Amino acid sequence: MMKILKRFYLGLILLFLYVPIVVLIVQSFNAGESRAVWEGFSLTWYGKLFNDPNIMKSLWVTVSIAVLAALFSTILGTLAAIGIHAMRKRPQAIMLTLNNIPMTMPDIVTGISLMLLFIFTKVERGYVTMLLAHITFDVPYVILSVMPKLKQMNKHSYEAALDLGATPMYALLHVILPEVMPGVITGAMLAFTLSLDDFTISYFTTSPLVQNLSTLIYSQARKGIKPTMNALSALMFVVLLLLLLLVNKRSSKQE
């Protein structure tokens, strides 16, 4: 009896978590515009989605920013992790604390503080500012992915390379990098997904003219949900889910 009750409880909670998502995805395949009536299976809304210039433009913004942010934050973060790892205790602690700030601060405050920076320096908000903001919140996660790999590495191989006549750059590229590569790739993928996923910080660091998918969905949802948005949300959900499953599989394999 107790057992059935327990399972029933778990089932209820899972139902609560999944019903909205499933309904959203099912609705995106509804032929009619009405949410009340099921008018048959169709891909109309997906077709409309890909013919909507606004959505296509913001899709381009989202993906290109995610790629660029992942690229830059991976380079910056990997270098930083290597540097921080070699620091003495005190500066290392300071750096790790500073590195934690963007992760512990609420997104809305990070977004606003960056917005103030851009306004203060008279940089017009748009594509570039959004990219800079994304790099800023991505780097800490790259560092967190690379750090454990550095700790596993042999401490002396870098110095050995230098003693044998390698320049610091050569040692970095040919000794350290190959060893920490799995962490670097996990970090890059994490950065890419976080950037695809971000809403709040993008919302404050861009102008209404340059929107990514999240800010576009937000601005349209306030006017009421259209079926194309269901299709868009369903697509984004599936893509992000697959990406995260991939990242998670990688990081669990590493452990």
Added chain:
Amino acid sequence: MTDFQVPIWGYWLMGIGLAAFIVMLGMYIRKNRGFKRPLFASPYVLWLVIFTVIPCLLVAYFSFTDPAGNFTLDNFKNFWDSNFNARKAMDQEELNMYLSMGLTLEDLGLARNSINIDTLVFSLWMAFLCTAICLLLGYPAAHIMADRNFKLGPTLVILFIVPMWMNFLLRTIAMMSLLEDNGLINNVLEMVGIGRQKLLNNTAAVQLGMVYNFLPFMVFPIYNVLNKMDYKLSEAAMDLGCDHWHTFYKVTLPLSVPGVVSGITMVFMPAVTTFYISRLLGGGKISLFGDLIEAKFLSTSLQEWNVGSALSLIMMVLILLSLGLLRRVDPEGEGGGMV
């Protein structure tokens, strides 16, 4: 667009800072006779200073200045009384004239207005309620899944983790479409014969959205701790004569505190700062502290921006304080937060 006056010393400071950074870099290289590994972090140090430290200082700077750039505490006074600035902006002689004519501040719409504080208190209350509900719903779920005899447990946990990865915005929109006037719930209600109800745009909808969004963040850390717990401890308690309830109360619950603390952190923090959940499910009628901050920065008035910065600073301090408090309870961070 609003036009900030950048004080000239602002530019000077930036220049001096950059120069100091380069000089320090040079000195470090000289002192160590060449390139040392910590230098690989130098680009990021510069990046952190420009994009994390300076923006935080800017929030503080705008909180303590007026639009002209003079030091002031008005923004915080305005937090206490949202009509403070309006009253101050009014011509004092004119104000006195009105008052001598027998009009009160209420009549002029300038009386003390505590909307900012009220919203903050309301936000904290909503976040507290959300955390409590998540804990009440999530703890039993985590406990059931962590049971060693429940073979399906580890599989089901994955089902709880998946929504954690999903975009908050998308999840909120999914909830929104469910609660809509012609959404699924209303259709079912109509079919059953209860008739359509207004489910959106009220406090309950916002609370539901918050619980829906943050519940997985409570379940996962608690499950993690319970799962790692030595099951022999509770078996020993049973052998020594404890009943189920006492075993739970005296052994399991105290041992799961780190997970609970971690869960509370992960639910309470985003719940206090959210603004789109209330916007989408509350239809602009329910305002949380996050909405208040957002609204200030959507305004074209410079003064509102200063007030908004003060509100952000207050939120930042609040978050840091509660984080510090929670760290004290769980210093090792055993709960293990993110996936």
